[in-house]
Amino acid sequence: MSEKSHVISTLVEHKPGVLQNVASLLNRRGFNIDSITVGASEVEGLARMVFVVRGDEKVLEQVIKQLHKLVDVVKIKDLDPEYVLKRELCLVKVKTGKANVRSEVIQYADIFKAKIIDVCDDFITMEVTGHPDKIDSFLKLLEPFGIKKIARTGPTAIARGHH
Amino acid sequence: MRGGDAIIKALMDKGVDTIFGYPGGTVIPFYDMLYDSDLRHILVRHEQCAAHAAEGYARASGKVGVCLATSGPGATNLVTGIANAYMDSSPIIAITGQVVSNLIGNDAFQEVDIMGITMPITKHSYQPKDANDIPSVINTSFEIASTGRKGPVLIDVPKEVQEQELDDYVLGTIPTPGYKPTIRGNSKQIAKAAQMLKSAERPLILAGGGTILAGAGEEVKKLAELIKAPVATSLMGKGIVDEKEDISIGMLGMHGKQVANQNVNKTDCLLAIGCRFSDRTTGKLEEFLPEAKVIHIDIDPAEIGKNVAVDLPIVGDAKIALDQLINELEGSKIDESAWFKSIVDFKKSTIPRVSYDDIPLKPQQVIKEIAGAITEDTIVTTDVGLHQMWAAHFLDISKPRKFISSGGLGTMGFGFPAAIGAKVACPDDAVLAIVGDGGFLMVSQELATIKEHDIPVVIAMLNNRKLGMVYQWQNKMYNKRYSETDLGNTPDFVKLAESFGINAERVEEVDKTQEVLSKALKDNESMLIEITVEKDEFIPMFPPGGGINDLLGEYKYEKDVAGGK
Structure with a gap:
């Protein structure tokens, strides 16, 4: 069985300690977590926690079963990679000392539909959202200019259409 | 009514008659309110023992056990007991005091994040910030602790x-x-299980602690008789069927019975119920059940397929799922098989030797004397170590909830306080704690508890002045390099007990042992019986990481005793 990346979407009670409990469970059972995102959901009092784990089918099955045991976890879904909509937000601050550099960066930002959210004499700060792969490519393009800071949220996800 | 009163009232509304606890700074308000209440409180002498006693209470009675301690060190002292209850799935509620809310997070005096510390070893936890929530928090905690x-x-x-x-x-x-335990087995799966069992030629049942928790004794027996399958148990399942009967083949595992260990791999269909296939039960997984189809009934889906690959999973309560399975199978005729007969013959020809006349006493002989002194209603608790495995291997238990031992966590010091809890829960049953000298000394202060509260517990201490289990491993696997396992000649346990006002006697000869034990159990009085045992007698085992049929040591048979004894 191969190690694959899985996106697991859960509904959890929106209260203190739940993130700690989930993270601690995944950690002590030896599951590799790539990322966790948490935020309010469509149901009042419940938060949606999306995480990406790596492992084979057996690992995945255990992750899901162990999560089910937490009283604060209400629902769990392993999102089918074929129908998953995965998006991430990234803030990036790039060095743009020279005027020609600045316009080049702005062109790239246009192509990637990144939003410029702050400009000063030396830096441009941009906001880009999209599939993590898209963000990776954007950051790669910016690298030669000198990236000052990156803040990524990690992916959150939802299933497409009726899935 | 104040918050503390609400704790007391809610506990009593939930049917709690007794709690085990120890006061301290942040629970003074609670204790002040307890002063006027009818709730019985057993003052232990160390908080760890409050948790173990609550577990002993729970396991003897099937009810929820309750312990209580103050914040900080009081709470952290409960941790071992909570972990023990978690590993053995015992329903207990631990109530801790906490520093006043506006000091939480300030490293206040005796503040500790006990919710955080116990997160991995509790099923759930609450910190009510409003006293109005207390009754509901307690009510829901009972629901969570005692279901699923x-x-x-x-x-x-x-x-x-x-x-x-x-x-x-x-x-x-x-x-x-998010909490919806599955209770009934899926009927299609049940039907498939019935088919598999019907067509099996060499079925075998492995019953774990889950069968005892579910109260499935009758169902296990009925099913075993119906399909003509021998019943092995894990340590935690001991007593689910009468171990004296042909149908029982005793404990399976590292120190398991020969008849269980050497036959489990011959089965073509294993029905595992309420067990989690611990490494101490299975040995090396690659060498476990080479040719068997496995049906696993468990209330916790995460246990199914965790260690052993399962052909047919059934999630549900052991009692209910077995009942469904029995209904499905009833009417079908399954003949007494050659397999079943061969197991019974195997069992009869490998009855382990318990008769010796050596001085110092052999531990097996001591277990024989204990067997002669107890009835099938005596509640036996054990501590952890060699004496525990002597008892698990050689002492036949006839009923569920009559053998209470620390299984998953292996907590030295568990046996005596668990016996206190068991006696409080079942005052009409005799309670015998089988302990070793090492574990007993970890909790001997509880002699004060049984004296002050007049809780008659008989303690049979197998004293070899060694940390026996580790000593055995050092003997077998570490070239007899006995690093730090000699416990020396102190204390004088008889004097120790007497200083608490508890009767005590040292026994060194065979005949005396049973006599003293029987009298103490009959008189329903607390007593410490110190039995000096041979330190170099070891129990057969498979080595850690070894397969179920690997053997370190040797099996000895009662039939080989010249003339019997």
Whole structure:
């Protein structure tokens, strides 16, 4: 069985300690977590926690079963990679000392539909959202200019259409 | 009514008659309110023993056990007991005091994040910030602790919440939308299981602690008789069927019975019920069940397929799922098989030797004397170590809930306080704690508890002045390099017990042992019986990491005793 990346979407009670409990469970059972995102959901009092784990089918099955045991976890879904909509937000601050550099960066930002959210004499700060792969490519393009800071949220996800 | 009163009333509304605890700074308000209440409180002498006693209470009675301690060190002293209850799925509720809410997070005096510390070893936990929530928190904690896969729940109550006036006492529930244990087995799966068992030629049942928790004794026996399958148990399942009967082949595992260990791999269909296939039960997984189809019934889906690959999973309560299975199978005729007969013959020809006349006494002989002194209603608790495995291997238990031992966590010091809890829960049953000298000394201060509260517990201490289990491993696997396992010649246990006002006697000869034990159990009085045992007698085992049929040591047979004894 191969190690694959899985996106697991859960509904959890929106209260203190739940993130700690989930993270601690995944950690002590030896599951590799790539990322966790948490935020309010469509149901009042419940938060949606999306995480990406790596492992084979057996690992995945255990992750899901162990999560089910937490009283604060209400629902769990392993999102089918074929129908998953995965998006991430990234803030990036790039060095743009020279005027020609600045316009080049702005062109790239246009192509990637990144939003410029702050400009000063030396830096441009941009906001880009999209599939993590898209963000990776954007950051790669910016690298030669000198990236000052990156803040990524990690992916959150939802299933497409009726899935 | 204030928060502390609400704790007391809610506990009593839930049928609690006794709690085990120890006061301290942040629970003074609670204890002040307890002063006027009818709730019985057993003052232990160390908080760890409050948790173990609550577990002993729970396991002897099937009810929820309750322990209580103050914040900080009181709470951390409970941790071992909570972990033990978690590993063995025992329903207990641990209530801790907490510093006043506005000091939480300030490293206040005796502040510790006990919710955080116990997160991995509790089923759930609450910290009510409003006294009005207390009744519902307690009600819901009972529900969570005692349903599904049972386990400990922690309630951390800040000091000022204990003092807060309630507007109204409402024993409601805290919503738990994510908590829906599956109780009934899936009927299609049950039907498939019935088919598999019917067509099996060499079926075998492995019953774990889950069968005892579910009260499935009758069902296990009925099913075993119906399909003509021998019943092995894990340590935790001991007593689910009468071990004296042909159908039982005793404990399976590292120190298991020969008849269980050497036949389990011959089965073509294993029905595992309420067990989690611990490494101590299975040995090396690659060498476990080479040719068997496995049906696994468990209330916790995460246990199914965790260690052993399962052909047919059934999630559900052991009693209910077995009942379904019995209904499905009833009417079908399954003949007495050659397989079943061969197992019974195997069992009869490998009855382990317990008769010796050596001095110092052989531990097997001591277990024989204990067997002669107890009845099938005696509750036996054990501590952890060699004496525990002597008892598990050689002492036949006839009924569920009559053998209470620390299984998963292997907590030295468990046996004596668990016996206290068991006696409080079942005052009409005799309670015998089988302990070793090492583990007993970890909790011997509880002699004060049984004296002050007049809780008659008989303690049979197998004294070899060694940390025996580790000593055995050093003997077998570490070239007899006995590093730090000699416990020396102190204390004088008889004098120790007597200093607490507990009768005690040292026994060194065979005949005396049973006599003293029988009298103590019959008189229903606390007593410490110190039995000097041979230190170099070891119990057969498979080595850690070894397969179920690997053997370190040798099996000895009662039939080989010249003339018997």
